[in-house]
Amino acid sequence: MESTRRARSMAGHIAAYLVLAVLALFCVVPFAWVLLGSVDAHASVYLRTPDWSLHNFVEFFTQSGTPQLLVNSLIIAGGGTIVCIGLAMFSGYAFSRFRFPGRRTMLFGILLIRVIPPTATIAPLYVLVLDLHLNNSYLGIILVEAAFNLPLALWLLKGFFDTIPESLEEAAAVDGASRWSAAIRVVFPLALPGLGASALFTFISIWGDFLTPLVLLQSPNLFPISIGLFQAYVGFNEVKWGLLTATAVIYMIPTVLMYLLVRRYLLRATLSGALKG
Amino acid sequence: MRTASVIAAMAGPTLILVGLFVVGPAVYGIWLSFTNKSLEGAAALHTQFVGLANYRTLFTDGGFLQSLGMSAEFVFFSAIVGQFVLGMVAAILLSRTTIRFKGLFGAAILLPMVVPEVVAALTWGSMLAQGHFGTVNRGIALFGFAPVNWLQSVPMLSIIIINIWRGIAFAMIMFQAAIEGIPKEIEQAARVDGASPWQIVRHITLPLIRGPIQLYMLVSTITTFSIFGLVYFLTQGGPGGATNLVAIYIYNYAFQFFEIGLGSAGSVILLLAILVLGFMYVRLSRAEV
Numbered sequence: 001m002e003s004t005r006r007a008r009s010m011a012g013h014i015a016a017y018l019v020l021a022v023l024a025l026f027c028v029v030p031f032a033w034v035l036l037g038s039v040d041a042h043a044s045v046y047l048r049t050p051d052w053s054l055h056n057f058v059e060f061f062t063q064s065g066t067p068q069l070l071v072n073s074l075i076i077a078g079g080g081t082i083v084c085i086g087l088a089m090f091s092g093y094a095f096s097r098f099r100f101p102g103r104r105t106m107l108f109g110i111l112l113i114r115v116i117p118p119t120a121t122i123a124p125l126y127v128l129v130l131d132l133h134l135n136n137s138y139l140g141i142i143l144v145e146a147a148f149n150l151p152l153a154l155w156l157l158k159g160f161f162d163t164i165p166e167s168l169e170e171a172a173a174v175d176g177a178s179r180w181s182a183a184i185r186v187v188f189p190l191a192l193p194g195l196g197a198s199a200l201f202t203f204i205s206i207w208g209d210f211l212t213p214l215v216l217l218q219s220p221n222l223f224p225i226s227i228g229l230f231q232a233y234v235g236f237n238e239v240k241w242g243l244l245t246a247t248a249v250i251y252m253i254p255t256v257l258m259y260l261l262v263r264r265y266l267l268r269a270t271l272s273g274a275l276k277g
Numbered sequence: 278m279r280t281a282s283v284i285a286a287m288a289g290p291t292l293i294l295v296g297l298f299v300v301g302p303a304v305y306g307i308w309l310s311f312t313n314k315s316l317e318g319a320a321a322l323h324t325q326f327v328g329l330a331n332y333r334t335l336f337t338d339g340g341f342l343q344s345l346g347m348s349a350e351f352v353f354f355s356a357i358v359g360q361f362v363l364g365m366v367a368a369i370l371l372s373r374t375t376i377r378f379k380g381l382f383g384a385a386i387l388l389p390m391v392v393p394e395v396v397a398a399l400t401w402g403s404m405l406a407q408g409h410f411g412t413v414n415r416g417i418a419l420f421g422f423a424p425v426n427w428l429q430s431v432p433m434l435s436i437i438i439i440n441i442w443r444g445i446a447f448a449m450i451m452f453q454a455a456i457e458g459i460p461k462e463i464e465q466a467a468r469v470d471g472a473s474p475w476q477i478v479r480h481i482t483l484p485l486i487r488g489p490i491q492l493y494m495l496v497s498t499i500t501t502f503s504i505f506g507l508v509y510f511l512t513q514g515g516p517g518g519a520t521n522l523v524a525i526y527i528y529n530y531a532f533q534f535f536e537i538g539l540g541s542a543g544s545v546i547l548l549l550a551i552l553v554l555g556f557m558y559v560r561l562s563r564a565e566v
Contacts, residue, residue: 012474016370023367024385027442030400031388033412037403045403046410083294091291098284106292108559113299115555117503119524120548123531123540124306125298127314147298150291179283208393210506215532226395230510233399248399252392259391267454 034252037245044241056246066247068221069228073251075138076224077207080145084153085199087146092157093183097166107158114151118211126215136218144216145206152205153198156269160194161187197265200258207255225251303548310542316535331542340518341543344526348502351437351522356497359441361490364448369478371449372456383449390446398510401439428512432519436508443507448493455489456482488561495558499551523547 037043038057040050060066095107125144126135134140168190169182188195210226217223223231225247232244262269310331314324335341367386371379389397404412405427414424427435459482467477483490505524508514514521514529521529527547531540 013375016373016376019366020370020376020382023363023445024382027387027389027445028385029412030404030442031392033403034396034400045406047403047412048410087291087294090287094284094287098280100281100284110295111559112552112555113295115499115551115558116299116303116548117499117524117551119503119505119527120544120551121299121302121306123527123537123544124309125302126531127309127537128298128302128305143294144298147294150295151299154291179280183287204391208395210393210395210510211528215528226393226506229395229399233402233510234513244399248396252396255393256388256391259387263387267450 034245034248037241038249040242040245042242043245045239056242057250059243060246060250063243065220066228066243069223069225069247070250072222073207073224073226076141076145076213077203079138079142080149080206081199081203083142083146084149084202085157085195088150088153088157088198089188089195090183091150092154093161093187095154096158096161107155110151110154114155118148122211122215129216135216136222138222141213141216141222144212145209148212149202149205152269153202156198156201156265157191157194159268160191160198164190197262197269200262201265201269204255204258306541306544306548309538310545312538314537314541316537327538331539334539335542335546340521341523341526341546343518344521344523345546347433347519347521348523350433351440351504352498352501355437355440356444356501357494359437360444360448360497361493363441363445365452367445367449368452368456369482371453386449387446389443394443394506395510397443398439398507401435401442402511405435429516432512432516436512436520439511440501440504440507444497444501447497451489451493452486455486459485492558492561495554495561499554499558502547502551 033047036047036050039052039054040048041053041055042051043056095103129135129140129144132140134143164187169186207224208226210230213224213227214230217227220231229244229247229251232239232247259266311326311328312324313327313330367382370376371383376382406412406414407424407426407429408414409418409424411424411427413427418424425431463481463485464477467481472480503524504522505528508520508522509525509528512520514525523543524547527540527543530536530543
């Protein structure tokens, strides 16, 4: 009796490892081609043993056009993150510290705005950006990306500020003017991990965006990496698989590393305050 | 009075930017959906009010309804079935105290979710490549199957599998957090009473995390309905419109045919459907403010 039970639990144990191993392999195997292709002097669309070479990466940084993709991605994601976090710091602080009429409605409204899919507003957004003469410019896409990411950043930062006791700044804050210095000198430094996490989430989100730059940018010299990869993949010319996979590796490494830093906030960010804590 | 101006100065810029570029387009889209706004031809110069004409076109020419059906199929099989089942299996197995290498398994499953969607799509461009040397075709050849031209002959199945792959992690992390919240004593008591692992999952774990499961269904339905890049990168809605999800339909109408009015009408319908789900989400989430 005891031995059959143990045998059964042993079999269950092995089955559990088998299922997990298959799942993990399913998730990882597709990346083999991108990684091996990027160091293969004769990469093709098929997975193969590489002729080891760093030539593809050299080509990425020396060929005309491709370094500009990286620069554009950095400008757009960096600029968008600075604008987004710069604004969300203060609005998150205001929603955390002050009780004012309409506050609850606005907070829930902002939560609701998060579910609006970019694909559902992209056509009118394009017309609006045209009307504002912000089309095909760094400024236009930076402002739009910042706006898209503000709801999440505001909710995340409000949550972080909520955990900092208000008594710390009450001593500093006597009148309206010093409220700003209390926020900047007392609260923001204490919320630095939260600010960092929110900034990383914003950066990752803008860095990985495809639809917005596809619609709002037309000049190849403004394209970020996502659009460059798409153009190269569907291009009429022969695809250079080595350069393409090297570009993909350069593109994905920063997000993977950043995710490692913010992994513990992942659930909170995907639900943006929808779960307690 | 001073406090009011501090609040306005702190929160104002955020509300203005979100109002201008998120709420504004949503409202502007409703107006545009009643016009013949176009980026090309005569209508580009003289935009006219056309009433419900765009909506009539959407619901009579068949393409849009077909797109809605495809999106529903895509959402159901990839998010509601595939990601849910595999994410739940991963979460339950990784919550077992006896399992080792949890970090390694967890990280592997997380990888498809954390890379940019363009890279995720690109990897499958090679996985599903046609001919004998495509990675998946080499895999099925081991079992004696002939090579398949995946994106041409079974495009919907292909994008469903790709999206399941990308989203297992989201389901997994949500259910892991929920399972962690279940007191260990309940499970232990059941085991002492002789319950099998399957009985514990069926009668204890699943009923106790019903709330997070509902929340997952809602959130993943919303996000899956708006998927664009992952599919557009590989198929552009093809072949022959077989993967023309609502998001791709709207994009093509607005930016390939320059029919902004028609694209906006499609957007309004997508938006209404999502907002209904969104209200349920906000209510279900019981967020503290």
